[in-house]
Amino acid sequence: MILATPFSPMVPTNNNIQTTTHHHHLLHLLNQCSTISQLKQIHAHTLRTTTTVHPHTLFLHTRILHFSSLHDLNYTLRFFNTHIQYPNSFVYNTVIRAFARSSDRKHEAILFYLKMLCDGNVVPDKHTFPFVLKACAYLFALEEGKQLHAQVVKLGFASDVYVNNSLIHLYGSCGSLEDARNVFDEMPERSVVSWNVMIDALVQLNEFDEALVCFREMQESFEADGFAIQSVLRACAGLGALSLGMWVHAYVLKKCSPEVAGDVLVNNYLLDMYCKCGSLETAEFVFERMVKHDVTSWNTMIHGLANHGKVVEALEYFRRMVDEERLMPNSITFSGVLSACRHSGMVDKGRNYFTIMTTHYGIEPVLEHYGCLVDLLARAGLISEALDVVCSMPIKPDVVIWRSILDACSKRTVGIEISEEMAKKIMETEEGSKLSGGYVLLSRVYAAARKWDEVGAVRKLMDDKGVAKEPGCSTIEIDGVAHEFFAGDTSLSRI
DNA sequence: ATAGGGTTAG
Numbered sequence: 001m002i003l004a005t006p007f008s009p010m011v012p013t014n015n016n017i018q019t020t021t022h023h024h025h026l027l028h029l030l031n032q033c034s035t036i037s038q039l040k041q042i043h044a045h046t047l048r049t050t051t052t053v054h055p056h057t058l059f060l061h062t063r064i065l066h067f068s069s070l071h072d073l074n075y076t077l078r079f080f081n082t083h084i085q086y087p088n089s090f091v092y093n094t095v096i097r098a099f100a101r102s103s104d105r106k107h108e109a110i111l112f113y114l115k116m117l118c119d120g121n122v123v124p125d126k127h128t129f130p131f132v133l134k135a136c137a138y139l140f141a142l143e144e145g146k147q148l149h150a151q152v153v154k155l156g157f158a159s160d161v162y163v164n165n166s167l168i169h170l171y172g173s174c175g176s177l178e179d180a181r182n183v184f185d186e187m188p189e190r191s192v193v194s195w196n197v198m199i200d201a202l203v204q205l206n207e208f209d210e211a212l213v214c215f216r217e218m219q220e221s222f223e224a225d226g227f228a229i230q231s232v233l234r235a236c237a238g239l240g241a242l243s244l245g246m247w248v249h250a251y252v253l254k255k256c257s258p259e260v261a262g263d264v265l266v267n268n269y270l271l272d273m274y275c276k277c278g279s280l281e282t283a284e285f286v287f288e289r290m291v292k293h294d295v296t297s298w299n300t301m302i303h304g305l306a307n308h309g310k311v312v313e314a315l316e317y318f319r320r321m322v323d324e325e326r327l328m329p330n331s332i333t334f335s336g337v338l339s340a341c342r343h344s345g346m347v348d349k350g351r352n353y354f355t356i357m358t359t360h361y362g363i364e365p366v367l368e369h370y371g372c373l374v375d376l377l378a379r380a381g382l383i384s385e386a387l388d389v390v391c392s393m394p395i396k397p398d399v400v401i402w403r404s405i406l407d408a409c410s411k412r413t414v415g416i417e418i419s420e421e422m423a424k425k426i427m428e429t430e431e432g433s434k435l436s437g438g439y440v441l442l443s444r445v446y447a448a449a450r451k452w453d454e455v456g457a458v459r460k461l462m463d464d465k466g467v468a469k470e471p472g473c474s475t476i477e478i479d480g481v482a483h484e485f486f487a488g489d490t491s492l493s494r495i
Numbered sequence: 496a497t498a499g500g501g502t503t504a505g
Contacts, residue, residue, distance in 0.1 A: 066496085093496070130497045138501095165498040193498050200499070227499055234502085268502055275503095299503045307505095335504050368504060400505085 058084070062094050069098030073105060089125045092116040096128065100135040109135035110144055126157045133166035142174040159188045165197050172201025196227040208235040212244065224251065226260040233269040237276040245273040249286075268296050275304025293325070299332045306340035314340040315349075331363050338372035342379070350376045365393075371401050378408035410444040416451070 061084055069076040076098055084091060092112065099109035113132045116122060129152055136145040149167055157163045164187040171180035184190075184198045195218040202211035215232050218224065224232070229252055236245035249270055252261050260266055267290050274283035287293070287301055298321040305314035318337050321327050329337075334357045341350035354373050357363045370393050377386035386405055390397050439462045446454040 062496095090496075097496075125497095127497045134498085160497090162498050167498095169499070191498080197499055230500060230502080265500060265502060269500095272503065294502095296503050301503095303503060330503095332504055339504080366504095 058086075058088065058091065062091050065091065065094045066098070069095070069101075073098060073102060087119070087122065089116075089122050089128060092119075092122060093125070093127050093131060096135075097131040100131045100138075106135040106138050110139075110141065113148075124151065124155060126160050126163060129157060129160075129163045130166040133163075133170050137166075137170040137173040140174050142170075142176060145170045145174065146179075161187070161189055161191050161194065165191070165193050168194065168197045168201060172197065172204060175205060177201065177205055177207065190221075192222045192225060192228075195222060196225070196231065199228060200231045203231045203234050203238070206238060208238045208241075211235045212239075212241075223255065226256065226263055226266055229256065229260065229266055230269050233266075233273045237269075237273040240277050242274075242277040242279060245270075245277055248273075262291055264290070264292055264294050264297065268294070268300055271297060271300045271304070275300065275307070278308065280304060280308055280310065293327075295327060295330055295333065298325075298327065299330070299336055302333060302336035302340070306336050306343060309343055311340045311344040311346070329361060329363075331366060331369075334361075334363060334365075335368045335372065338369060338376070342372050342376040345376070345380055347376060347380045347382070367395055367398060367401075370395065370397070371404065374401050375404040378405045381408070383408060416446075416449055 061079075065076050065079060065084075068079060076095060080087070080091070080095060092115075096109045096112050096116070099105050099107075099112055102108075109132050113124070113128070116124060116128070129148060133145060133148060135141075136148065145167075152158055152160075152163055152167070164183055167183045168180045171177070171183065180198065180201045184194065187194065195214070199211050199214045199218065202208075202214060211231065212235055215224070215228065215235075218228065229248060232248055233245065235241070236248060252266060252270070267286065270286050271283050274280070274286060283301065283304055287297065290297065298317060301317045302314045302321075305311075305317065314336065318329070318333065321333070322329060334353065337353050338350055341347075341353060350373060354365070354369065357369070358365060370389065374386045374389050377383075377389065383405065386408070390401060390405070439458055443455045443458040446452075446458065
C-alpha cells in the first residue's frame with residue numbers, strides 16, 4: 001500500500017506565498033509528475049504554501065484529484081473528503097469522470113453523482129451528464145439513466161449535443177431502442193457522433209435494415225468515418241448483404257483517410273463481412289493485403305473458413321498464426337479450431353487441440369470448447385467418451401451439450417434409456433423446457449426404435465406445454481438480391 | 496474538462 005499515511009489537516013499559515021505565479025509553478029509540476037510519491041510531495045508542498053481562500057486553490061485541488069485518480073482512486077476520495085471544503089461542479093465532475101473511466105468502480109460514478117445532489121450548494125452542469133451517463137450505459141442501468149434524463153430536461157440541457165449523444169448511447173446499450181430513437185429524433189442539432197451512435201444502437205439490436213436506412217440518411221449531412229463504417233459492416237455481415245458490403249469496402253478505399261483504410265479494426269470487420277457473406281476468397285485477399293494482423297484478424301479467418309467447411313484452410317491459418325507470426329492464440333482461436341475439427345469429424349486432431357489448448361497455452365476451456373469436443377465425439381459415435389467429458393467438466397452443461405449427445409443417440413442404435421436420460425436433462429434446464437429441440441429429438445429417438453406410442457406421447461406433451469417449433473430463418477444474397485428463407489423452405493432450391 | 500470501437504464464438 002503506497003498511501004498508508006493519512007493526510008495532515010490543512011492549517012493555513014500567515015506567511016503563505018499567494019501568487020498566481022506560484023500556482024502556475026505547482027500546476028507545471030503536477031503536469032509532469034507520473035508517480036504517486038511525486039504527487040504526494042507536490043501535495044505536501046501545496047499544503048505548506050497555499051490556503052483554501054485563494055481562488056486558484058480549488059483549481060489546483062481539482063488537478064490533484066484528476067492526476068491522482070489516474071493512479072489511485074482511494075487517494076482521490078480521501079483527498080476530496082479531507083481537503084475540499086466547498087466543492088464546485090467542476091470538482092464533482094472530475095471525481096465522477098474518474099469513476100466512470102475506471103474499470104471496476106463505475107457504479108461509484110452514480111453514487112458520487114447522488115452525493116453531488118445531496119451537497120445542496122452545487123448543481124450538475126452540462127459536463128456532469130456525459131460522465132455519469134457513460135457509467136450507466138456500461139452498467140445497463142436503465143432506470144438510473146431515465147432519472148438522469150429527467151434531470152437533464154429539468155436543468156435545461158435537453159438540447160445539448162454531447163448530453164443527447166450520451167443519452168442515445170445509454171438507451172442503445174440498454175436495448176431501449178424507442179427511447180434512443182426519441183432522443184435522436186427530438187434533438188435540435190446533430191453531430192457525426194449522434195449519427196454514429198444511433199446507427200450503432202440499431203446494429204447492436206439487430207435492426208440491420210433500419211441501421212442502413214439511417215446510414216444513408218446520415219450521408220446527406222456527413223461523410224462516414226471509421227466508426228460508421230464499422231457499424232455498417234456489421235449490419236452487412238448480419239444481413240449477408242454482399243453488394244452493400246463491397247460498396248462500403250470501395251468507399252473505405254476511395255473516400256476514407258489512409259488511417260481508416262489501414263485500421264486493423266475496420267479491416268477485421270471487412271474480413272468478417274466477407275466471411276459471413278460467403279465470399280471467402282475476398283476475405284483471404286483482404287487478409288493478405290492487410291499491413292498488420294492482430295489475434296482477431298486470425299480468429300475471424302479461422303472461424304469464417306471453419307464455418308464454411310474449409311477445414312484444411314482454417315487449420316493452416318492457425319498454423320501460420322502460431323508458427324510464423326508467433327502470436328498467442330486465445331480462447332476464441334480454439335473455439336474456431338475445434339469447430340473446424342468438428343465440421344470434418346477429425347476426432348484425434350480435435351482431442352489433440354483441446355489438450356494443447358490447456359497444457360501448452362494455459363487456456364481455461366469454457367462451455368463452447370466443451371460443447372465442440374462433446375459434439376465431435378458424439379457425432380463420431382463415441383457416446384460414452386462424450387459422456388465422460390460432460391461428467392468430468394467443471395462447468396454445468398447446458399442444453400446445447402445434452403442436445404448434441406441426444407442428437408447423436410437418435411442417429412444410431414443406442415439404448416433408449418440413455419436417450420431418455422438425456423432428454424430429461426434437457427427438459428430440466430430452463431431454456432430446454434421451453435424450446436422444441438429436446439422434444440423433437442426425443443421423438444426422433446422413439447421413432448427410430450419404432451416406439452410409436454411414445455412418439456405420440458411426446459407430441460402430446462409438447463402440445464400440453466405449448467411448445468411450438470420455432471422455424472430457423474436466414475438470409476442470403478443472390479445476384480444482388482437479398483432472400484430470406486426459413487428452415488424447410490424450398491423456394492430457393494431451384495437456384 | 497464533456498459524446499462513439501468491448502471486433503471474432505451460434
